[in-house]
């Protein structure tokens with residue numbers, strides 16, 4: 247067994263992530279590994295920081311690719327900013343908001359949550375009322391692009407309300423980055439993390455992260471040290487920049503960062519506005535196709551997230567059996583519903599390199615065929 251090399255199948259990744267990776271990104275990752283303190287690599291880290299600032303639309307000095315899945319960058323933000331007794335407001339409209347709240351509780355913070363229906367955006371009016379009645383908070387957090395439900399929330403407005411209430415903002419931009427408008431500086435977002443594997447179209451395992459000077463100041467003014475050594479921003483900052491530049495902290499995933507560099511190059515080559523517009527246009531084609539098949543899309547039009555479309559499973563269809571059929575016959579992966587939408591919805595991703603008209607035709611054709619054959623139909 248040990249002598250058999252791995253041969254993963256070629257899939258069409260149209261679920262909630264990872265999305266498909268551009269061939270040039272995979273090629274970039276296959277370049278020779280060099281030392282993480284090699285002058286060439288240090289130059290690459292500088293270049294990456296510049297690329298990430300452009301994609302985040304920020305001047306934040308503290309901007310990096312965290313060596314971790316996005317969930318660990320989420321946790322890093324929480325553990326750096328929150329101390330026992332700090333008050334945090336977490337907006338929950340899906341799985342990832344719940345995860346944020348649980349992490350905040352584990353820091354010993356006093357956590358208030360505001361919940362919204364699954365498939366709906368965070369409602370800024372409710373947030374405004376809540377802040378009016380219950381502020382002050384140290385932190386307000388939300389998920390801009392809820393991949394678990396396909397809802398897009400208004401980070402610009404939520405950031406404004408957060409600032410007015412004197413709190414710091416924490417935004418999950420994992421599926422938002424390079425897929426929908428995201429303006430870290432113009433909107434005044436304080437802590438924003440993302441992931442490599444959604445609309446950036448790099449493999450999973452890296453988390454772009456940016457933190458404002460204001461938020462870093464709040465982290466510096468903690469009374470207690472950050473409980474996590476690895477995630478401590480003051481140490482991480484010394485690896486990616488700052489005064490003790492490139493002080494050894496951990497060994498950066500050298501080849502994964504080659505891939506991210508190429509992925510960001512492709513994003514900036516296309517242009518952010520063009521990329522946002524492409525996601526909007528292609529998702530519109532998918533929505534039209536689904537509606538022509540009488541399939542209902544869960545979020546209302548104004549709250550839909552172009553990179554991820556959540557649709558109701560038609561009556562009488564066996565959820566797991568049809569998804570398995572798509573994978574076996576068409577090598578096509580779509581996502582199951584989660585939480586309140588489990589068994590009731592499917593999630594179709596159109597992310598970055600995978601957001602094309604051809605992908606829309608492929609998934610619509612396969613779904614139509616699958617539903618017609620009544621594969622797995624209960625009746």
Ligand SMILES: *Cc1c(COP(=O)(O)O)cnc(C)c1O
Pocket residue numbers: 263315316317318342389391392393394418419420421441444450451
């Ligand atoms: C995918 C995703 C995450 C988690 O990313 P991992 O890399 O799996 O840790 C977090 N938030 C959102 C909105 C996501 O879509």
